[in-house]
Amino acid sequence: MVRRWRDVTRGWDPAMLALAGLMAVMTVVSLGGLVLDDRLLGGQPIWAKPLKFSISIALYALTWAWLNSLITRAPRLTRWGSRIVMALLLLEMVAIVGQVVRGRASHFNNETLFDNWVFRIMGAAITGAWIVTLVLTVLISRSEVSDRASRAAVRLGPAISLYGMAVAYLMAVPTAEQVDRMQAGQRPSMIGAHAVGVPDGGPGLPLLGWSTTGGDLRIPHFIGLHALQALPLLAIALTALAVRWPVLRDELVRLRLV
Structure with a gap:
Protein backbone atom coordinates (compact mmCIF):
# COMPACT_ATOMS: atom_id res chain seq x y z
CA MET A 1 0.00 0.00 0.00
CA VAL A 2 2.87 2.38 0.82
CA ARG A 3 4.47 1.67 -2.56
CA ARG A 4 1.15 2.25 -4.32
CA TRP A 5 0.74 5.58 -2.51
CA ARG A 6 4.24 6.61 -3.55
CA ASP A 7 3.45 5.73 -7.14
CA VAL A 8 0.22 7.76 -7.08
CA THR A 9 1.84 10.83 -5.50
CA ARG A 10 5.08 10.76 -7.51
CA GLY A 11 5.70 14.27 -8.81
CA TRP A 12 3.32 15.90 -6.32
CA ASP A 13 4.45 18.89 -4.27
CA PRO A 14 6.60 17.57 -1.36
CA ALA A 15 5.93 20.49 1.00
CA MET A 16 2.17 20.13 0.64
CA LEU A 17 2.43 16.35 1.06
CA ALA A 18 4.44 16.88 4.25
CA LEU A 19 1.81 19.31 5.54
CA ALA A 20 -0.95 16.81 4.76
CA GLY A 21 0.97 14.10 6.63
CA LEU A 22 1.44 16.31 9.69
CA MET A 23 -2.25 17.18 9.69
CA ALA A 24 -3.13 13.48 9.47
CA VAL A 25 -1.12 12.96 12.65
CA MET A 26 -2.84 15.96 14.23
CA THR A 27 -6.21 14.47 13.31
CA VAL A 28 -5.36 11.33 15.28
CA VAL A 29 -4.16 13.45 18.23
CA SER A 30 -7.39 15.49 18.14
CA LEU A 31 -9.52 12.34 18.06
CA GLY A 32 -7.63 11.14 21.12
CA GLY A 33 -8.33 14.49 22.76
CA LEU A 34 -12.05 14.12 22.07
CA VAL A 35 -12.03 10.74 23.81
CA LEU A 36 -9.77 11.57 26.76
CA ASP A 37 -10.51 15.26 27.42
CA ASP A 38 -14.09 16.07 28.45
CA ARG A 39 -13.66 19.85 28.59
CA LEU A 40 -16.12 22.02 26.66
CA LEU A 41 -15.51 25.40 25.03
CA GLY A 42 -18.39 27.41 23.63
CA GLY A 43 -20.70 24.45 24.16
CA GLN A 44 -18.55 22.13 22.02
CA PRO A 45 -15.81 19.59 22.90
CA ILE A 46 -12.60 21.58 23.27
CA TRP A 47 -10.75 19.34 20.79
CA ALA A 48 -13.41 19.73 18.08
CA LYS A 49 -11.72 22.81 16.57
CA PRO A 50 -8.25 21.21 16.21
CA LEU A 51 -9.94 18.17 14.66
CA LYS A 52 -11.88 20.23 12.11
CA PHE A 53 -8.90 22.39 11.21
CA SER A 54 -6.50 19.45 10.89
CA ILE A 55 -8.87 17.61 8.55
CA SER A 56 -9.55 20.75 6.51
CA ILE A 57 -5.87 21.67 6.20
CA ALA A 58 -4.98 18.06 5.31
CA LEU A 59 -7.52 18.13 2.46
CA TYR A 60 -6.30 21.55 1.33
CA ALA A 61 -2.65 20.44 1.36
CA LEU A 62 -3.32 17.14 -0.39
CA THR A 63 -5.34 18.85 -3.12
CA TRP A 64 -2.69 21.50 -3.71
CA ALA A 65 0.06 18.87 -3.68
CA TRP A 66 -1.67 17.43 -6.74
CA LEU A 67 -2.62 20.77 -8.33
CA ASN A 68 0.93 22.09 -8.04
CA SER A 69 2.14 19.11 -10.05
CA LEU A 70 0.00 20.42 -12.93
CA ILE A 71 1.60 23.88 -12.87
CA THR A 72 4.08 24.12 -15.74
CA ARG A 73 5.12 27.75 -15.35
CA ALA A 74 7.13 29.39 -12.54
CA PRO A 75 8.19 26.15 -10.80
CA ARG A 76 10.43 28.01 -8.34
CA LEU A 77 7.60 30.34 -7.34
CA THR A 78 5.35 27.31 -6.87
CA ARG A 79 7.88 25.57 -4.62
CA TRP A 80 8.43 28.63 -2.47
CA GLY A 81 4.70 29.30 -2.30
CA SER A 82 4.09 25.80 -1.00
CA ARG A 83 6.77 26.17 1.66
CA ILE A 84 5.38 29.49 2.82
CA VAL A 85 1.84 28.10 3.05
CA MET A 86 3.15 25.09 4.97
CA ALA A 87 4.88 27.33 7.53
CA LEU A 88 1.89 29.66 7.92
CA LEU A 89 -0.68 26.89 8.37
CA LEU A 90 1.56 25.08 10.84
CA LEU A 91 1.74 28.35 12.80
CA GLU A 92 -2.06 28.49 12.71
CA MET A 93 -2.35 24.97 14.12
CA VAL A 94 0.25 25.62 16.83
CA ALA A 95 -1.83 28.60 17.97
CA ILE A 96 -5.08 26.62 17.97
CA VAL A 97 -3.64 23.65 19.85
CA GLY A 98 -1.78 25.92 22.26
CA GLN A 99 -5.01 27.66 23.20
CA VAL A 100 -6.76 24.31 23.62
CA VAL A 101 -4.07 23.21 26.06
CA ARG A 102 -4.59 26.48 27.97
CA GLY A 103 -8.36 25.97 27.91
CA ARG A 104 -8.88 29.18 25.97
CA ALA A 105 -10.68 30.11 22.76
CA SER A 106 -8.33 30.69 19.86
CA HIS A 107 -10.64 32.66 17.56
CA PHE A 108 -12.01 36.11 18.46
CA ASN A 109 -10.47 35.92 21.94
CA ASN A 110 -9.99 39.35 23.51
CA GLU A 111 -9.95 38.36 27.19
CA THR A 112 -6.29 39.24 27.68
CA LEU A 113 -3.62 41.01 25.66
CA PHE A 114 -1.90 37.67 25.07
CA ASP A 115 -5.10 36.03 23.77
CA ASN A 116 -5.72 39.01 21.51
CA TRP A 117 -2.22 38.77 20.04
CA VAL A 118 -2.62 35.03 19.47
CA PHE A 119 -5.69 35.75 17.36
CA ARG A 120 -3.91 38.59 15.55
CA ILE A 121 -1.03 36.25 14.66
CA MET A 122 -3.51 33.64 13.44
CA GLY A 123 -5.20 36.28 11.29
CA ALA A 124 -1.88 37.35 9.80
CA ALA A 125 -0.97 33.71 9.08
CA ILE A 126 -4.26 33.04 7.30
CA THR A 127 -3.98 36.29 5.34
CA GLY A 128 -0.53 35.26 4.16
CA ALA A 129 -1.79 31.79 3.22
CA TRP A 130 -4.70 33.38 1.31
CA ILE A 131 -2.36 35.64 -0.68
CA VAL A 132 -0.05 32.75 -1.60
CA THR A 133 -3.07 30.60 -2.52
CA LEU A 134 -4.21 33.43 -4.80
CA VAL A 135 -0.83 33.33 -6.55
CA LEU A 136 -1.03 29.54 -6.92
CA THR A 137 -4.59 29.88 -8.24
CA VAL A 138 -3.39 32.27 -10.95
CA LEU A 139 -0.62 29.83 -11.87
CA ILE A 140 -2.95 26.81 -12.04
CA SER A 141 -5.39 28.82 -14.19
CA ARG A 142 -2.62 29.06 -16.80
CA SER A 143 -1.79 25.36 -16.70
CA GLU A 144 -2.29 23.16 -19.72
Missing part, protein backbone atom coordinates in the same frame (compact mmCIF):
# COMPACT_ATOMS: atom_id res chain seq x y z
CA VAL A 145 -4.92 20.50 -19.02
CA SER A 146 -6.18 18.89 -22.20
CA ASP A 147 -9.68 17.87 -21.03
CA ARG A 148 -11.91 20.94 -20.87
CA ALA A 149 -14.01 19.67 -17.97
CA SER A 150 -10.91 18.94 -15.90
CA ARG A 151 -9.42 22.28 -16.89
CA ALA A 152 -12.55 24.09 -15.70
CA ALA A 153 -12.51 22.13 -12.43
CA VAL A 154 -8.90 22.93 -11.56
CA ARG A 155 -9.53 26.59 -12.33
CA LEU A 156 -12.92 27.09 -10.69
CA GLY A 157 -12.26 24.95 -7.60
CA PRO A 158 -9.33 27.04 -6.30
CA ALA A 159 -11.02 30.31 -7.29
CA ILE A 160 -14.21 29.48 -5.37
CA SER A 161 -12.17 28.27 -2.41
CA LEU A 162 -10.57 31.72 -2.19
CA TYR A 163 -14.03 33.23 -1.74
CA GLY A 164 -14.79 30.60 0.89
CA MET A 165 -11.59 31.43 2.75
CA ALA A 166 -12.41 35.15 2.58
CA VAL A 167 -15.72 34.60 4.39
CA ALA A 168 -13.63 34.11 7.53
CA TYR A 169 -12.87 37.85 7.55
CA LEU A 170 -16.59 38.57 8.01
CA MET A 171 -16.48 36.49 11.19
CA ALA A 172 -13.86 38.81 12.68
CA VAL A 173 -16.13 41.87 12.36
CA PRO A 174 -17.37 42.97 15.81
CA THR A 175 -21.04 42.36 16.52
CA ALA A 176 -23.35 45.25 17.40
CA GLU A 177 -23.20 44.29 21.08
CA GLN A 178 -19.41 44.18 21.01
CA VAL A 179 -19.25 47.59 19.32
CA ASP A 180 -21.55 49.04 22.00
CA ARG A 181 -19.30 47.70 24.75
CA MET A 182 -16.17 49.11 23.12
CA GLN A 183 -17.82 52.51 22.65
CA ALA A 184 -18.73 52.44 26.34
CA GLY A 185 -15.06 51.97 27.19
CA GLN A 186 -15.46 48.29 28.13
CA ARG A 187 -13.35 45.38 26.92
CA PRO A 188 -15.45 42.63 25.27
CA SER A 189 -14.16 39.12 25.88
CA MET A 190 -14.70 38.32 22.19
CA ILE A 191 -14.41 40.40 19.03
CA GLY A 192 -16.24 38.73 16.15
CA ALA A 193 -18.55 35.73 15.93
CA HIS A 194 -19.52 32.72 13.83
CA ALA A 195 -23.28 32.99 14.31
CA VAL A 196 -25.54 35.59 12.70
CA GLY A 197 -28.62 36.88 14.50
CA VAL A 198 -28.01 34.80 17.62
CA PRO A 199 -25.19 34.67 20.20
CA ASP A 200 -22.27 32.32 19.62
CA GLY A 201 -22.20 29.18 21.74
CA GLY A 202 -25.90 28.38 21.39
CA PRO A 203 -27.47 25.14 20.09
CA GLY A 204 -25.53 23.76 17.14
CA LEU A 205 -24.87 20.69 15.03
CA PRO A 206 -22.82 18.03 16.84
CA LEU A 207 -19.06 18.43 16.32
CA LEU A 208 -19.51 21.02 13.53
CA GLY A 209 -21.04 23.50 15.96
CA TRP A 210 -23.02 25.27 13.22
CA SER A 211 -25.90 27.19 14.76
CA THR A 212 -29.33 25.56 14.51
CA THR A 213 -31.19 28.64 15.75
CA GLY A 214 -29.74 31.34 13.49
CA GLY A 215 -27.40 31.99 10.60
CA ASP A 216 -23.81 30.80 10.64
CA LEU A 217 -20.94 32.09 8.52
CA ARG A 218 -19.11 28.78 8.87
CA ILE A 219 -21.53 27.18 6.39
CA PRO A 220 -20.61 29.31 3.31
CA HIS A 221 -17.01 29.24 4.53
CA PHE A 222 -17.07 25.42 4.47
CA ILE A 223 -18.89 25.09 1.14
CA GLY A 224 -16.68 27.60 -0.64
CA LEU A 225 -13.45 26.30 0.85
CA HIS A 226 -14.07 22.70 -0.13
CA ALA A 227 -15.05 23.48 -3.71
CA LEU A 228 -11.28 23.03 -4.03
CA GLN A 229 -11.83 19.28 -3.68
CA ALA A 230 -15.42 18.94 -4.89
CA LEU A 231 -15.03 20.23 -8.46
CA PRO A 232 -11.88 18.26 -9.40
CA LEU A 233 -13.43 15.14 -7.85
CA LEU A 234 -16.59 15.74 -9.87
CA ALA A 235 -14.55 16.02 -13.08
CA ILE A 236 -12.68 12.81 -12.25
CA ALA A 237 -15.94 11.00 -11.44
CA LEU A 238 -17.57 12.12 -14.70
CA THR A 239 -14.57 10.88 -16.67
CA ALA A 240 -14.73 7.52 -14.89
CA LEU A 241 -18.49 7.20 -15.44
CA ALA A 242 -18.06 7.94 -19.15
CA VAL A 243 -16.88 4.34 -19.55
CA ARG A 244 -20.39 3.12 -18.67
CA TRP A 245 -22.53 6.08 -19.74
CA PRO A 246 -21.91 7.05 -23.39
CA VAL A 247 -23.53 10.47 -22.95
CA LEU A 248 -20.65 11.49 -20.67
CA ARG A 249 -18.07 10.71 -23.34
CA ASP A 250 -18.89 14.05 -24.90
CA GLU A 251 -16.38 16.52 -23.42
CA LEU A 252 -18.88 19.37 -23.72
CA VAL A 253 -21.44 17.48 -21.61
CA ARG A 254 -18.90 16.95 -18.83
CA LEU A 255 -17.84 20.59 -19.04
CA ARG A 256 -21.42 21.79 -18.59
CA LEU A 257 -21.92 19.49 -15.60
CA VAL A 258 -18.79 20.86 -13.93
Whole structure:
Protein backbone atom coordinates (compact mmCIF):
# COMPACT_ATOMS: atom_id res chain seq x y z
CA MET A 1 0.00 0.00 0.00
CA VAL A 2 2.87 2.38 0.82
CA ARG A 3 4.47 1.67 -2.56
CA ARG A 4 1.15 2.25 -4.32
CA TRP A 5 0.74 5.58 -2.51
CA ARG A 6 4.24 6.61 -3.55
CA ASP A 7 3.45 5.73 -7.14
CA VAL A 8 0.22 7.76 -7.08
CA THR A 9 1.84 10.83 -5.50
CA ARG A 10 5.08 10.76 -7.51
CA GLY A 11 5.70 14.27 -8.81
CA TRP A 12 3.32 15.90 -6.32
CA ASP A 13 4.45 18.89 -4.27
CA PRO A 14 6.60 17.57 -1.36
CA ALA A 15 5.93 20.49 1.00
CA MET A 16 2.17 20.13 0.64
CA LEU A 17 2.43 16.35 1.06
CA ALA A 18 4.44 16.88 4.25
CA LEU A 19 1.81 19.31 5.54
CA ALA A 20 -0.95 16.81 4.76
CA GLY A 21 0.97 14.10 6.63
CA LEU A 22 1.44 16.31 9.69
CA MET A 23 -2.25 17.18 9.69
CA ALA A 24 -3.13 13.48 9.47
CA VAL A 25 -1.12 12.96 12.65
CA MET A 26 -2.84 15.96 14.23
CA THR A 27 -6.21 14.47 13.31
CA VAL A 28 -5.36 11.33 15.28
CA VAL A 29 -4.16 13.45 18.23
CA SER A 30 -7.39 15.49 18.14
CA LEU A 31 -9.52 12.34 18.06
CA GLY A 32 -7.63 11.14 21.12
CA GLY A 33 -8.33 14.49 22.76
CA LEU A 34 -12.05 14.12 22.07
CA VAL A 35 -12.03 10.74 23.81
CA LEU A 36 -9.77 11.57 26.76
CA ASP A 37 -10.51 15.26 27.42
CA ASP A 38 -14.09 16.07 28.45
CA ARG A 39 -13.66 19.85 28.59
CA LEU A 40 -16.12 22.02 26.66
CA LEU A 41 -15.51 25.40 25.03
CA GLY A 42 -18.39 27.41 23.63
CA GLY A 43 -20.70 24.45 24.16
CA GLN A 44 -18.55 22.13 22.02
CA PRO A 45 -15.81 19.59 22.90
CA ILE A 46 -12.60 21.58 23.27
CA TRP A 47 -10.75 19.34 20.79
CA ALA A 48 -13.41 19.73 18.08
CA LYS A 49 -11.72 22.81 16.57
CA PRO A 50 -8.25 21.21 16.21
CA LEU A 51 -9.94 18.17 14.66
CA LYS A 52 -11.88 20.23 12.11
CA PHE A 53 -8.90 22.39 11.21
CA SER A 54 -6.50 19.45 10.89
CA ILE A 55 -8.87 17.61 8.55
CA SER A 56 -9.55 20.75 6.51
CA ILE A 57 -5.87 21.67 6.20
CA ALA A 58 -4.98 18.06 5.31
CA LEU A 59 -7.52 18.13 2.46
CA TYR A 60 -6.30 21.55 1.33
CA ALA A 61 -2.65 20.44 1.36
CA LEU A 62 -3.32 17.14 -0.39
CA THR A 63 -5.34 18.85 -3.12
CA TRP A 64 -2.69 21.50 -3.71
CA ALA A 65 0.06 18.87 -3.68
CA TRP A 66 -1.67 17.43 -6.74
CA LEU A 67 -2.62 20.77 -8.33
CA ASN A 68 0.93 22.09 -8.04
CA SER A 69 2.14 19.11 -10.05
CA LEU A 70 0.00 20.42 -12.93
CA ILE A 71 1.60 23.88 -12.87
CA THR A 72 4.08 24.12 -15.74
CA ARG A 73 5.12 27.75 -15.35
CA ALA A 74 7.13 29.39 -12.54
CA PRO A 75 8.19 26.15 -10.80
CA ARG A 76 10.43 28.01 -8.34
CA LEU A 77 7.60 30.34 -7.34
CA THR A 78 5.35 27.31 -6.87
CA ARG A 79 7.88 25.57 -4.62
CA TRP A 80 8.43 28.63 -2.47
CA GLY A 81 4.70 29.30 -2.30
CA SER A 82 4.09 25.80 -1.00
CA ARG A 83 6.77 26.17 1.66
CA ILE A 84 5.38 29.49 2.82
CA VAL A 85 1.84 28.10 3.05
CA MET A 86 3.15 25.09 4.97
CA ALA A 87 4.88 27.33 7.53
CA LEU A 88 1.89 29.66 7.92
CA LEU A 89 -0.68 26.89 8.37
CA LEU A 90 1.56 25.08 10.84
CA LEU A 91 1.74 28.35 12.80
CA GLU A 92 -2.06 28.49 12.71
CA MET A 93 -2.35 24.97 14.12
CA VAL A 94 0.25 25.62 16.83
CA ALA A 95 -1.83 28.60 17.97
CA ILE A 96 -5.08 26.62 17.97
CA VAL A 97 -3.64 23.65 19.85
CA GLY A 98 -1.78 25.92 22.26
CA GLN A 99 -5.01 27.66 23.20
CA VAL A 100 -6.76 24.31 23.62
CA VAL A 101 -4.07 23.21 26.06
CA ARG A 102 -4.59 26.48 27.97
CA GLY A 103 -8.36 25.97 27.91
CA ARG A 104 -8.88 29.18 25.97
CA ALA A 105 -10.68 30.11 22.76
CA SER A 106 -8.33 30.69 19.86
CA HIS A 107 -10.64 32.66 17.56
CA PHE A 108 -12.01 36.11 18.46
CA ASN A 109 -10.47 35.92 21.94
CA ASN A 110 -9.99 39.35 23.51
CA GLU A 111 -9.95 38.36 27.19
CA THR A 112 -6.29 39.24 27.68
CA LEU A 113 -3.62 41.01 25.66
CA PHE A 114 -1.90 37.67 25.07
CA ASP A 115 -5.10 36.03 23.77
CA ASN A 116 -5.72 39.01 21.51
CA TRP A 117 -2.22 38.77 20.04
CA VAL A 118 -2.62 35.03 19.47
CA PHE A 119 -5.69 35.75 17.36
CA ARG A 120 -3.91 38.59 15.55
CA ILE A 121 -1.03 36.25 14.66
CA MET A 122 -3.51 33.64 13.44
CA GLY A 123 -5.20 36.28 11.29
CA ALA A 124 -1.88 37.35 9.80
CA ALA A 125 -0.97 33.71 9.08
CA ILE A 126 -4.26 33.04 7.30
CA THR A 127 -3.98 36.29 5.34
CA GLY A 128 -0.53 35.26 4.16
CA ALA A 129 -1.79 31.79 3.22
CA TRP A 130 -4.70 33.38 1.31
CA ILE A 131 -2.36 35.64 -0.68
CA VAL A 132 -0.05 32.75 -1.60
CA THR A 133 -3.07 30.60 -2.52
CA LEU A 134 -4.21 33.43 -4.80
CA VAL A 135 -0.83 33.33 -6.55
CA LEU A 136 -1.03 29.54 -6.92
CA THR A 137 -4.59 29.88 -8.24
CA VAL A 138 -3.39 32.27 -10.95
CA LEU A 139 -0.62 29.83 -11.87
CA ILE A 140 -2.95 26.81 -12.04
CA SER A 141 -5.39 28.82 -14.19
CA ARG A 142 -2.62 29.06 -16.80
CA SER A 143 -1.79 25.36 -16.70
CA GLU A 144 -2.29 23.16 -19.72
CA VAL A 145 -4.92 20.50 -19.02
CA SER A 146 -6.18 18.89 -22.20
CA ASP A 147 -9.68 17.87 -21.03
CA ARG A 148 -11.91 20.94 -20.87
CA ALA A 149 -14.01 19.67 -17.97
CA SER A 150 -10.91 18.94 -15.90
CA ARG A 151 -9.42 22.28 -16.89
CA ALA A 152 -12.55 24.09 -15.70
CA ALA A 153 -12.51 22.13 -12.43
CA VAL A 154 -8.90 22.93 -11.56
CA ARG A 155 -9.53 26.59 -12.33
CA LEU A 156 -12.92 27.09 -10.69
CA GLY A 157 -12.26 24.95 -7.60
CA PRO A 158 -9.33 27.04 -6.30
CA ALA A 159 -11.02 30.31 -7.29
CA ILE A 160 -14.21 29.48 -5.37
CA SER A 161 -12.17 28.27 -2.41
CA LEU A 162 -10.57 31.72 -2.19
CA TYR A 163 -14.03 33.23 -1.74
CA GLY A 164 -14.79 30.60 0.89
CA MET A 165 -11.59 31.43 2.75
CA ALA A 166 -12.41 35.15 2.58
CA VAL A 167 -15.72 34.60 4.39
CA ALA A 168 -13.63 34.11 7.53
CA TYR A 169 -12.87 37.85 7.55
CA LEU A 170 -16.59 38.57 8.01
CA MET A 171 -16.48 36.49 11.19
CA ALA A 172 -13.86 38.81 12.68
CA VAL A 173 -16.13 41.87 12.36
CA PRO A 174 -17.37 42.97 15.81
CA THR A 175 -21.04 42.36 16.52
CA ALA A 176 -23.35 45.25 17.40
CA GLU A 177 -23.20 44.29 21.08
CA GLN A 178 -19.41 44.18 21.01
CA VAL A 179 -19.25 47.59 19.32
CA ASP A 180 -21.55 49.04 22.00
CA ARG A 181 -19.30 47.70 24.75
CA MET A 182 -16.17 49.11 23.12
CA GLN A 183 -17.82 52.51 22.65
CA ALA A 184 -18.73 52.44 26.34
CA GLY A 185 -15.06 51.97 27.19
CA GLN A 186 -15.46 48.29 28.13
CA ARG A 187 -13.35 45.38 26.92
CA PRO A 188 -15.45 42.63 25.27
CA SER A 189 -14.16 39.12 25.88
CA MET A 190 -14.70 38.32 22.19
CA ILE A 191 -14.41 40.40 19.03
CA GLY A 192 -16.24 38.73 16.15
CA ALA A 193 -18.55 35.73 15.93
CA HIS A 194 -19.52 32.72 13.83
CA ALA A 195 -23.28 32.99 14.31
CA VAL A 196 -25.54 35.59 12.70
CA GLY A 197 -28.62 36.88 14.50
CA VAL A 198 -28.01 34.80 17.62
CA PRO A 199 -25.19 34.67 20.20
CA ASP A 200 -22.27 32.32 19.62
CA GLY A 201 -22.20 29.18 21.74
CA GLY A 202 -25.90 28.38 21.39
CA PRO A 203 -27.47 25.14 20.09
CA GLY A 204 -25.53 23.76 17.14
CA LEU A 205 -24.87 20.69 15.03
CA PRO A 206 -22.82 18.03 16.84
CA LEU A 207 -19.06 18.43 16.32
CA LEU A 208 -19.51 21.02 13.53
CA GLY A 209 -21.04 23.50 15.96
CA TRP A 210 -23.02 25.27 13.22
CA SER A 211 -25.90 27.19 14.76
CA THR A 212 -29.33 25.56 14.51
CA THR A 213 -31.19 28.64 15.75
CA GLY A 214 -29.74 31.34 13.49
CA GLY A 215 -27.40 31.99 10.60
CA ASP A 216 -23.81 30.80 10.64
CA LEU A 217 -20.94 32.09 8.52
CA ARG A 218 -19.11 28.78 8.87
CA ILE A 219 -21.53 27.18 6.39
CA PRO A 220 -20.61 29.31 3.31
CA HIS A 221 -17.01 29.24 4.53
CA PHE A 222 -17.07 25.42 4.47
CA ILE A 223 -18.89 25.09 1.14
CA GLY A 224 -16.68 27.60 -0.64
CA LEU A 225 -13.45 26.30 0.85
CA HIS A 226 -14.07 22.70 -0.13
CA ALA A 227 -15.05 23.48 -3.71
CA LEU A 228 -11.28 23.03 -4.03
CA GLN A 229 -11.83 19.28 -3.68
CA ALA A 230 -15.42 18.94 -4.89
CA LEU A 231 -15.03 20.23 -8.46
CA PRO A 232 -11.88 18.26 -9.40
CA LEU A 233 -13.43 15.14 -7.85
CA LEU A 234 -16.59 15.74 -9.87
CA ALA A 235 -14.55 16.02 -13.08
CA ILE A 236 -12.68 12.81 -12.25
CA ALA A 237 -15.94 11.00 -11.44
CA LEU A 238 -17.57 12.12 -14.70
CA THR A 239 -14.57 10.88 -16.67
CA ALA A 240 -14.73 7.52 -14.89
CA LEU A 241 -18.49 7.20 -15.44
CA ALA A 242 -18.06 7.94 -19.15
CA VAL A 243 -16.88 4.34 -19.55
CA ARG A 244 -20.39 3.12 -18.67
CA TRP A 245 -22.53 6.08 -19.74
CA PRO A 246 -21.91 7.05 -23.39
CA VAL A 247 -23.53 10.47 -22.95
CA LEU A 248 -20.65 11.49 -20.67
CA ARG A 249 -18.07 10.71 -23.34
CA ASP A 250 -18.89 14.05 -24.90
CA GLU A 251 -16.38 16.52 -23.42
CA LEU A 252 -18.88 19.37 -23.72
CA VAL A 253 -21.44 17.48 -21.61
CA ARG A 254 -18.90 16.95 -18.83
CA LEU A 255 -17.84 20.59 -19.04
CA ARG A 256 -21.42 21.79 -18.59
CA LEU A 257 -21.92 19.49 -15.60
CA VAL A 258 -18.79 20.86 -13.93
